[in-house]
Amino acid sequence: MLTGLAKHFEKNGLSFLDLVHDAGLAVEVLRGFEWSSPRGSKRGFTHRFVKVEDVVGLLAAFKRVGEVYGSLGSFIRESYAEHELDCEPMEGVLRDLLGVLRECGGRQPLVPKGAGSTLKRLKAYCGGGAYWA
Numbered sequence: 001m002l003t004g005l006a007k008h009f010e011k012n013g014l015s016f017l018d019l020v021h022d023a024g025l026a027v028e029v030l031r032g033f034e035w036s037s038p039r040g041s042k043r044g045f046t047h048r049f050v051k052v053e054d055v056v057g058l059l060a061a062f063k064r065v066g067e068v069y070g071s072l073g074s075f076i077r078e079s080y081a082e083h084e085l086d087c088e089p090m091e092g093v094l095r096d097l098l099g100v101l102r103e104c105g106g107r108q109p110l111v112p113k114g115a116g117s118t119l120k121r122l123k124a125y126c127g128g129g130a131y132w133a
Contacts, residue, residue: 004036030045031045
């Protein structure tokens with residue numbers, strides 16, 4: 001599915017930020033991109049408990065973080081500087097990011113309620129990308 005989404009981005013000259021800044025486009029892309037599975041051709045984002053609206057809500061929270069902090073990258077750098085001497089600085093950064101995403105409207109299932117969570121889904125989204133720059 002992610003390969004199909006990436007191909008859709010490339011084919012249409014889109015970036016992650018395009019979806020962050022345009023919720024209508026995000027819905028259109030997430031519902032309409034094509035991808036292949038072992039069971040055949042499919043269309044749109046699908047997950048057993050995460051809906052398109054959940055992803056769009058997370059994108060809106062990222063947008064708000066950018067508005068408040070200048071960019072997500074600025075927030076991450078600032079947070080990392082505060083946790084730089086910690087044994088695991090990225091754990092502190094992820095806790096801070098989780099808190100700011102909740103403050104900016106992020107909600108479950110993609111933004112866990114508490115920092116005691118494994119943060120699995122959030123870590124998956126934090127794996128990289130141009131928005132961190």
